């Protein structure tokens with residue numbers, strides 16, 4: 001019998017809010033518009049996968065362009081991937097070859113007390129890159145990722161890493177360490193740039209829409225709020241935006257790309273095992289009881305509102321097809337449910 005799969009994302013969702021878990025994992029409702037940040041992360045992830053599958057930079061960029069929601073999103077993702085190739089290609093060419101890329105696993109969920117496998121669930125997940133003695137996980141974040149940053153400290157609490165050691169083992173690899181490959185998302189947004197005339201001069205207009213001249217008779221190129229002189233601007237093109245991000249990355253490579261080893265001690269692995277075991281027990285209990293408590297403390301997170309907020313408030317319905325769709329495979333990151 002194939003047991004239902006539990007993933008780390010699912011356990012995290014349950015820990016955050018049981019109602020959210022119920023909507024997303026038991027009923028399978030997902031927001032139609034995936035939030036911008038999540039979408040961008042997925043897009044860049046495609047680039048990483050291509051990188052490890054040794055697809056050329058050119059083809060990787062074409063893939064990203066074809067999957068992006070708009071030209072600016074594509075430009076941002078392309079810039080990040082161009083930087084990634086420049087930062088790591090030589091290093092990785094000199095290193096070991098991966099055994100597998102995007103390797104899915106299933107592993108028993110064990111009671112850490114007795115070692116007996118659960119008869120309710122099995123574990124499932126996907127390792128981004130698996131090597132003969134370690135694995136690598138890609139992450140994109142908006143946070144500071146420098147050495148000693150909070151981001152790196154938090155990783156030691158992350159149960160995901162522990163689960164994935166088990167996953168590697170299920171795939172026949174005795175992983176000694178996990179390498180976190182972290183990429184910081186560019187904070188730069190498309191900006192306004194001056195419109196230039198045929199001579200390359202900026203255009204400044206007065207309140208009557210006429211071009212302003214300086215005392216020397218030249219065209220004025222600076223705005224003046226006091227005089228009502230307005231510099232004429234336009235939004236930069238996706239190409240200009242991409243070049244600007246690439247230039248910023250080139251100047252601050254270490255702010256954008258970091259890798260670090262995360263080694264787990266036996267005691268940490270055990271604690272993470274208990275965390276997951278007890279959370280999945282509660283998951284089962286809530287299912288049997290048919291009760292899914294809401295957690296209002298989790299409705300706002302990372303500056304975003306939970307996608308089910310209006311449903312919980314009673315002002316929207318999960319059956320509203322313009323907002324939610326029902327998915328068959330609740331583990332969208334995996335190819336099959338079991």
Ligand code: SF4
Nearest residue numbers: 017294299306309312
């Ligand atoms: S809106 Fe709040 S209570 Fe409702 S599912 Fe989301 S996190 Fe839970």
